[in-house]
Amino acid sequence: MDLATRLERPSAPNVINSNHYSIELEWEHVRIQDQARARNRRLFDETGAAYSGSLIYLHQREKKVGSIWENIYTGSALRCKIENLKPHTQYEFRIQCKSGLNGERSEWSPSLLAETTPEPMNGETIFKAIAAPGKEQLEKLINFLGEEHSLLEHPDKDGNLPLMHACAKLDISKVELLIKAGANINNYISSGKTALMVAASTGFSKACALLIENGANIYSVDQNGITILHHAIDSKNFDTVAVIIKQLNREQDEKIKDIEINRPVGTNKWTPLYRAVIHDCNKEMIELLLRNGANPECQDKSTFSTALQMAVIRGNLFTTQLLVTYGANPRSMSKVSGKTLQELASSTNKTDLINYVNSLPGAPRM
Known part of the structure; x- marks a missing residue:
């Protein structure tokens, strides 16, 4: 279509509201711009209702290299709420108008850059970061929270602590991040379970060594009296048992070592x-x-x-x-x-x- 016969280019949409999973936009200026057009080129009649075939297209893409535009709304409304977005993420939006009377279209509007807010901090936040692939999400969260934040000791619905989750995930980088952030290595839950017990029972020898190096108590027992060494035996992992015995061998009192063995x-x-x-x-x-x-x-x-x-x-x-x-x-x-x-x-x-x-x-x- 000849550019001379195109509808005027609309301005970018505006943000009405946003949270960590949605952004609400409006483009009321489209109606105001439409009132200055000749009657046969308009999108809306005198009552404000859209003529049949008049459409507004809303496109969206994530603000990152390689992302492509996708159509997320087509209709005649002057606002739209986009949901199921990623938290703390930038998105670009643009609109295009089409007249239902003569089929003319406008160019795409300039892009609007809008961002969802960070996800609210709650008890599940840190567990989601631990469960996420890679360490970037947890690292970003810890940097945001600061050291020795209360969420580092917040239990999940089953009573397990973040450091226990990282050990159960067999992710040494996340165990290290939590330790450096000040997670209490010897904290325990109602069953008496500690992070070292989790690492030992899962055969996570690297985590066992790291926890012990940072002061984990190898003499702790759970409510059933099960020791760290017994938990390590359950893993059937030689390296894990070897790490525990190596630490027991550092015990100065031979009687204590014999008792534990x-x-x-x-x-x-x-x-x-x-x-x-x-x-x-x-x-x-x-x-x-x-x-x-x-x-x-x-x-x-x-x-x-x-x-x-x-x-x-x-x-x-x-x-x-x-x-x-x-x-x-x-x-x-x-x-x-x-x-x-x-x-x-x-x-x-x-x-x-x-x-x-x-x-x-x-x-x-x-």
Whole structure:
């Protein structure tokens, strides 16, 4: 269409209101501009109603490289509320007019730059930032909040703290950000759970090391009496257990170290070693525990089954060999079934295990 026959270019729309998820715009000037036109070129009649076919197009794009215009409204209204926008984000808007009487169109108006407000701070804000990909959103939030802000210790609906969430996400950069921002490393929830327990139980060895380096208490226990080392055993991750034991080895009091390495917990009084046997942990972890003072004669206090008997029952040859090497008694009989170690091995139908148990010096025979 010849530019000479175009409608006059409208001004940019105006912002009426905005919040963190919406922007409301108006373009009342379009009606005022229309009143100066010849009757056959107008969009609206004398009553202010739009002629059939008269339209106003509203385009939007995010203010960033590569974004494209998209049509978000077509009609004859003089205002529009755009919702479901990103918080704290800039958008550009422009309008174009079309006469319903002769089909003339205007050029696009100049662009309006408008911005949504930052998302209101509440208990969910920090958890959303932790859940978001990358560390940028959390970093921006912490910079906005400042150090040691109360939101760093605000629990979610289940009582878990932000630092626990970062450990559960296995995101070391976010754990580091929260620690630097002043999150209380040894804060705990009603269950007695700490961030170090979360990191240990998920096998997040890097977070365990970082938390310990910054003062995390490795002697804390939850409401069930479960220690950090027990939580690490549950992860079945060698590096995680190694980090905890390395810190225990720095203990000056050998009695305290021995207590932690062999602490019985729960109704069955499982030690870390017994827990590792039950979980079929690899031989490297079993040997790490034994090498650092775990008692090979530990047992389940409710059934009196020894770790060696349980290793045989579970058909684990390597664990059986390690326990015997470190002093477990192959002559003891099961107090539950009265069976010898040989009989327990025979019930597994694992030839290598049976042959090994039968080869043990002094092992009772059938």
